[in-house]
Amino acid sequence: MLELSKEDLEKLIKLQEIDSKIIKLEVKLKELPQEIKQLEEVSTKRKRKIELIDERIEELSQKRKELEKIINESYKQIEESKKRKAQAKNLEDYKAAIKLKSEAEKTIIKATKEIEEILKELNQLFREKERLEESVREFEKKINRKREEIEKTKQQLEKKLRELGGLREQLAASISPEVLEFYEEKKYEFGGNVFVPVVNRTCSGCSMQVPSAQYTKLLRGEGLVYCPNCGRVLFIK
Numbered sequence: 001m002l003e004l005s006k007e008d009l010e011k012l013i014k015l016q017e018i019d020s021k022i023i024k025l026e027v028k029l030k031e032l033p034q035e036i037k038q039l040e041e042v043s044t045k046r047k048r049k050i051e052l053i054d055e056r057i058e059e060l061s062q063k064r065k066e067l068e069k070i071i072n073e074s075y076k077q078i079e080e081s082k083k084r085k086a087q088a089k090n091l092e093d094y095k096a097a098i099k100l101k102s103e104a105e106k107t108i109i110k111a112t113k114e115i116e117e118i119l120k121e122l123n124q125l126f127r128e129k130e131r132l133e134e135s136v137r138e139f140e141k142k143i144n145r146k147r148e149e150i151e152k153t154k155q156q157l158e159k160k161l162r163e164l165g166g167l168r169e170q171l172a173a174s175i176s177p178e179v180l181e182f183y184e185e186k187k188y189e190f191g192g193n194v195f196v197p198v199v200n201r202t203c204s205g206c207s208m209q210v211p212s213a214q215y216t217k218l219l220r221g222e223g224l225v226y227c228p229n230c231g232r233v234l235f236i237k
């Protein structure tokens with residue numbers, strides 16, 4: 001079994017600290033674009049709402065044009081009815097002319113009411129659209145600020161990572177290959193922390209009480225002491 005000198009152990013603990021910092025930084029770096037993505041989704045939803053409003057506005061405007069056309073035609077019919085009334089040769093003709101006029105008038109009243117309703121809705125839609133556009137503009141500003149912020153954070157994190165990478169390389173170079181291999185293998189086995197401090201006589205890797213024999217060995221500083229429960233290497237801070 002490999003024996004680690006006190007110095008080796010100290011170096012490996014330091015290496016483990018650096019590795020854990022590197023992992024945390026890498027996780028943070030991965031999470032950064034996620035924030036922007038969420039904000040962009042909200043913005044896209046609001047833009048889609050504006051599109052829907054535009055579609056409705058277009059639809060209503062089209063309807064309004066049609067109604068105006070109907071009103072114009074109805075006025076023509078009223079003119080026509082006047083002519084027919086004047087030229088009526090019998091009661092039948094006369095009645096037909098009157099009927100034409102009254103129907104045209106009814107149509108005008110109905111269409112005018114419908115246009116009023118349309119204008120009311122259009123008015124609301126325009127206001128709603130304005131409100132949404134304003135909020136989208138504000139939101140875009142917010143996203144841009146956030147983007148800048150994230151870019152800055154990203155650069156800082158990357159710089160830190162490079163620094164830690166350099167430190168790690170330096171430290172690793174001062175450790176013998178077999179000791180380093182021991183650490184790398186254990187790190188893989190435990191998915192992270194290999195060396196764990198004993199706090200209140202408890203292994204901080206698995207929370208089990210450290211038996212007296214191991215504890216005494218630790219206090220005496222006699223070689224490597226493994227936690228009998230989880231197998232991690234124990235040390236006292």
Ligand SMILES: [Zn+2]
Pocket residue numbers: 203204205206207208227228229230231232
């Ligand atoms: Zn343990």
